[in-house]
Amino acid sequence: MRRILRRLPSPSMVMACVALAVALGGTSYAAITLPKNSVGTAQLRKDSVTATKLATKSVGPRKLQNNAVGDPNVKPNALTGAKINEATLGEVPSAANATTVAGYTVRRFVTTLAPGAPAATVLNLNGLVITLTCPGGAVALRADNNSGEAAQLRFEGRGASANFGGGSANFLPTSNEDLNSSENRGSGTAQYVRANSTGVTAIYGWREDSLGTTTACRVFGQAIAG
Numbered sequence: 001m002r003r004i005l006r007r008l009p010s011p012s013m014v015m016a017c018v019a020l021a022v023a024l025g026g027t028s029y030a031a032i033t034l035p036k037n038s039v040g041t042a043q044l045r046k047d048s049v050t051a052t053k054l055a056t057k058s059v060g061p062r063k064l065q066n067n068a069v070g071d072p073n074v075k076p077n078a079l080t081g082a083k084i085n086e087a088t089l090g091e092v093p094s095a096a097n098a099t100t101v102a103g104y105t106v107r108r109f110v111t112t113l114a115p116g117a118p119a120a121t122v123l124n125l126n127g128l129v130i131t132l133t134c135p136g137g138a139v140a141l142r143a144d145n146n147s148g149e150a151a152q153l154r155f156e157g158r159g160a161s162a163n164f165g166g167g168s169a170n171f172l173p174t175s176n177e178d179l180n181s182s183e184n185r186g187s188g189t190a191q192y193v194r195a196n197s198t199g200v201t202a203i204y205g206w207r208e209d210s211l212g213t214t215t216a217c218r219v220f221g222q223a224i225a226g
Contacts, residue, residue, distance in 0.1 A: 137208060186205070
């Protein structure tokens with residue numbers, strides 16, 4: 001028993017060991033404590049900062065380079081109309097000729113023919129067909145009915161030499177009406193209605209002259225169907 005007691009450390013030895021342990025612990029803590037702003041780009045390994053390490057809303061617009069966010073980075077349907085500048089959008093190809101407004105079809109048309117060229121369809125909408133030919137350099141604008149049922153047509157216009165009007169109360173599929181009354185320049189309107197109460201209203205202009213360096217027959221306008 002006396003031999004065992006003699007081998008126990010003295011109180012002074014215990015205190016010395018405790019002091020050493022505290023000193024070593026303090027040194028280790030100091031070794032891993034970094035000064036403020038001491039870690040920069042050079043100290044970070046590639047791909048060492050992941051999304052889970054970033055706080056919500058910690059990266060703002062000022063931290064992003066110009067053009068840093070591209071198509072692959074945007075989720076489908078993530079952007080709404082309120083976030084888009086409409087002035088930067090181009091025209092939808094199909095919208096250049098037709099669109100639908102409140103159940104009505106609105107269509108724009110432009111057709112140019114060289115003298116003697118084959119006939120061209122200017123408008124084919126809800127049964128009303130307008131064709132253009134340019135025989136001998138003269139404008140020939142004709143209306144037909146391809147709806148398969150009886151319809152009515154009324155048109156009027158103003159040419160270079162006279163005003164005119166006409167139409168048919170029984171506009172059959174075999175009917176053919178002269179929409180420009182043999183005038184080579186002018187403007188007019190046409191109202192076409194079918195037995196099912198649908199129809200077309202067309203507003204059009206036509207010319208036979210030189211536009212730039214090309215002499216041709218031209219017709220242009222817009223139509224509403226419903």
